[in-house]
Amino acid sequence: MNASIPERLNQYDLMISNALEDADIAAKLAIYLYTQERILEGKGKLDVTKELNERQRKEYGEQYEASEEVGKARKAVEKSYMDSLEIARIAFRANTSARTALCLEGRRKETLGAWLDQVTAFYNGVLGNPDWIAAMGNFGYTAEKLQTEKALVDAVLAARHKQKIETGEAQAATEERDAKMEEIDDWIADFRKIAVIALKNNPQWLEKLGIKA
Numbered sequence: 001m002n003a004s005i006p007e008r009l010n011q012y013d014l015m016i017s018n019a020l021e022d023a024d025i026a027a028k029l030a031i032y033l034y035t036q037e038r039i040l041e042g043k044g045k046l047d048v049t050k051e052l053n054e055r056q057r058k059e060y061g062e063q064y065e066a067s068e069e070v071g072k073a074r075k076a077v078e079k080s081y082m083d084s085l086e087i088a089r090i091a092f093r094a095n096t097s098a099r100t101a102l103c104l105e106g107r108r109k110e111t112l113g114a115w116l117d118q119v120t121a122f123y124n125g126v127l128g129n130p131d132w133i134a135a136m137g138n139f140g141y142t143a144e145k146l147q148t149e150k151a152l153v154d155a156v157l158a159a160r161h162k163q164k165i166e167t168g169e170a171q172a173a174t175e176e177r178d179a180k181m182e183e184i185d186d187w188i189a190d191f192r193k194i195a196v197i198a199l200k201n202n203p204q205w206l207e208k209l210g211i212k213a
Contacts, residue, residue, distance in 0.1 A: 066163040
């Protein structure tokens with residue numbers, strides 16, 4: 001189908017509502033056992049699908065917000081981290097072990113996961129070694145300053161965790177919505193065919209259901 005899901009849902013809502021409200025149309029459809037009760041069953045399917053579609057939109061909105069928070073949190077880390085990195089490269093210029101453990105060599109990774117591996121290795125490594133804290137202290141980088149910067153990294157990790165949760169919820173909402181959408185698509189397909197047969201002598205009634213005569 002070329003129509004988007006919101007467009008289809010609006011079309012289906014028009015079709016079912018007018019089929020229920022127009023007594024003449026209802027009488028013609030009832031001949032083919034599309035009684036009010038049966039059409040109300042279709043309306044029930046439609047209402048559930050509409051609710052799931054709204055939920056899906058909400059979940060994706062929350063996912064986008066979570067992704068923005070990750071970006072903001074990462075940006076808050078980057079300047080202080082890059083300054084600390086340059087100081088560490090001076091402080092550990094002759095310490096191969098530290099340079100390796102703290103990921104001081106090479107460029108910083110672009111992808112979030114790989115970048116976080118480098119950043120967390122740096123702060124956890126320095127803060128976990130009193131000698132390395134002392135070496136950084138020679139350039140004004142106290143344990144307290146490094147802890148403050150690490151807290152910003154922890155904020156990125158927390159935002160990333162939330163993003164993963166929101167992504168999973170959005171995907172689950174999409175799968176549930178799509179399953180119900182397929183169900184109402186099938187119901188409407190049969191209903192439309194019956195309506196075309198039942199109302200073939202009354203093209204204006206077909207138009208009222210949103211079906212081209």
